[in-house]
Amino acid sequence: MSPRRRDADSTAAARTRRRAELLGIAADIFAERGYAATTIREVADAAGMLAGSLYYHFDSKESMADEILSTFLTELWESYDRILQEKHDPRQALEALIAASFTAIDRHRPAVVLYQNESKHLGQSPRFAYLDASHVRFRDMWVGLLERGVREGAFRSDLDVPLAYRFLRDTVWVAANWYTPGGRLTADTVARTYLTMILEGIQPGPS
Amino acid sequence: MSPRRRDADSTAAARTRRRAELLGIAADIFAERGYAATTIREVADAAGMLAGSLYYHFDSKESMADEILSTFLTELWESYDRILQEKHDPRQALEALIAASFTAIDRHRPAVVLYQNESKHLGQSPRFAYLDASHVRFRDMWVGLLERGVREGAFRSDLDVPLAYRFLRDTVWVAANWYTPGGRLTADTVARTYLTMILEGIQPGPS
Amino acid sequence: MSPRRRDADSTAAARTRRRAELLGIAADIFAERGYAATTIREVADAAGMLAGSLYYHFDSKESMADEILSTFLTELWESYDRILQEKHDPRQALEALIAASFTAIDRHRPAVVLYQNESKHLGQSPRFAYLDASHVRFRDMWVGLLERGVREGAFRSDLDVPLAYRFLRDTVWVAANWYTPGGRLTADTVARTYLTMILEGIQPGPS
Amino acid sequence: MSPRRRDADSTAAARTRRRAELLGIAADIFAERGYAATTIREVADAAGMLAGSLYYHFDSKESMADEILSTFLTELWESYDRILQEKHDPRQALEALIAASFTAIDRHRPAVVLYQNESKHLGQSPRFAYLDASHVRFRDMWVGLLERGVREGAFRSDLDVPLAYRFLRDTVWVAANWYTPGGRLTADTVARTYLTMILEGIQPGPS
DNA sequence: GATGAATGAGCGTTCATTCAT
């Protein structure tokens, strides 16, 4: 790595790193207090700077939420797309998607909380059109998967697919509200336990 | 309208009805936009009056949320308590509690949304201490029921009770976000379908 | 007194009596909390009615203050005028005026407090022009009396008349802030004690 | 302006000066219109800024009054305490205290007016408890001084001390309502004239 | 004479945002 290269790094890359750091702080507070109830002064305080200084890094409060959410969704869909390409068996795909979702919660907890609590609102502004688009993709993915699973006998034939889709979607994301990365349960454990409940129910099986 | 009707109607009863009407409007908007993001002027607009006029009926924005939430929770716990007294079989109790929850969503949809989205923030103020108290009662109720069910063989012996409690709790209330009273699905239908998924899972049973 | 006469009394006179009663209540609160800081709801509460009901009796909050102050000033000037006609000796006139002022405090304490605290403000509105007029008359009366007294040897020849006027004026009225009718000191006692201090000073006399 | 000057000037000192400037403006208007009747917008207008901008400098309207009053009282008591330590003769102490009071009026006229007109109301809030404390200290100081003066023969033996205390207190402070710094009379002249009236009275002495 | 419900203006305060330094 040439010195020239390192210099370029210490500007562009350092800037990127600082942005990410600030966004992490913002995401934590947005998730904790709610987007509307969070003041950018609170974010700035937590970052050890004055409110006005944040505007050197970001255009607006909205743009922070935007960057937090779009970063999260981009990464999420990358992992989903990888799974959808690899796993053709509905049951296996479902397992992998659920696991990937819990991994996302583990890695982007505040972003997930933000997504869950505020996407309805924010989605109304054109800037956040991708949130609604993501919802649609989400629904299509799950509904498609469930319908195929029913056809292929992986899932109960009497499944109410639209309802089951919402059941799955909500059940998974809502866990971000109580899951603590590094706590008693790892993302993987939670995922497996949830999967068992979802697939086999909570009453005793026949075996 | 006969004088008799007007007499019975006037004063206390009419006031109560007007308050309820206004609270209904407020609850709808709080649920739709979020409590913090809702302005008193939006509520007043929707009620066809000026912002200040709301203060003839209510002390503060907070007191509106308070009345919405406490009314809902009072009614909810009345129905829960009735069930807990009547149904001693864990499985039957669970079914009845889930059904009662969906009935509550049907009747108090905006209040449920408000409860779910804002109780964490509001609960910090002493005035809303009953929200946290309700959470605790909730947890104790479900955890107790699940543990008893496991002991008595009604539920899987390997159930992770704390996790299952959260699964049940979230799964049910989160439905308030999409459920439309008077839509395709009645509260009862949703409750029965959810119950089947929760009890038996989504994969085909052996029977 | 004919019945007809008594009927007329029970309308006009009763109305007058009620107004006076309400004005007494208002004056107490205006004096206690300050005019600007007093809400007409507080006055109405104290009178056992609703805020709106006061407007049956009075045009506005201002008109209450108006009536309180003008009633007080009319009576005050009546007593002053009587004295000025009777007492031609400066020293005797001064004594009588001071005594009359303390009598006014005794009988109209809240009005005096209101007068003292709010006349500067209220005087700016044309409706209260008589307040400024009264101030001028006041000053002319005292300054005239003091100058005559100096000329005639009743008061010190080196008296700074404008300053002494303010001294007398303030000294007397400000007592309304602590004087309690029916307390340890009667208006007359206070008047006599004040007079001694004003005339002879607080240091020991030669006698 | 040299850089040296600007450096010494900047940050803390400049901020303090700006605060003092704004407080001076606020004090003028509070004194002129009354605290309750003054709007924050009036203060901001006079300062050439918008209402909200004041909140960059001060927490609240109340905190402005607080700072104005506490600054004044601190300085006043410093001068009083110095006198009480130095002058042991009651008559000399009284003269010095009256003079110091007029000096305080000269330097803090609006603060004195505010103190006199609003301390009764403001004193009820815990934040302004020091106002009541100051009243008590005031009374103790004057009553103590007068009693000692009577015992030692400096003041008339028949003096009604509690009444004389109020007489002195009011007489002095009330002058803030008409005294104009830089006008015909200096604070010192007023003080001396007042003192003569207080000590020797307004009627001709025997000498 | 009084009530109950509302109006409309304005208040103290907050907050995202801007910008010269």
Added chain:
DNA sequence: GATGAATGAACGCTCATTCAT
């Protein structure tokens, strides 16, 4: 990169006042 001071719009709320009943 960050600060300090300000803007301007809006917010929750208060209050004198009105008026049909």
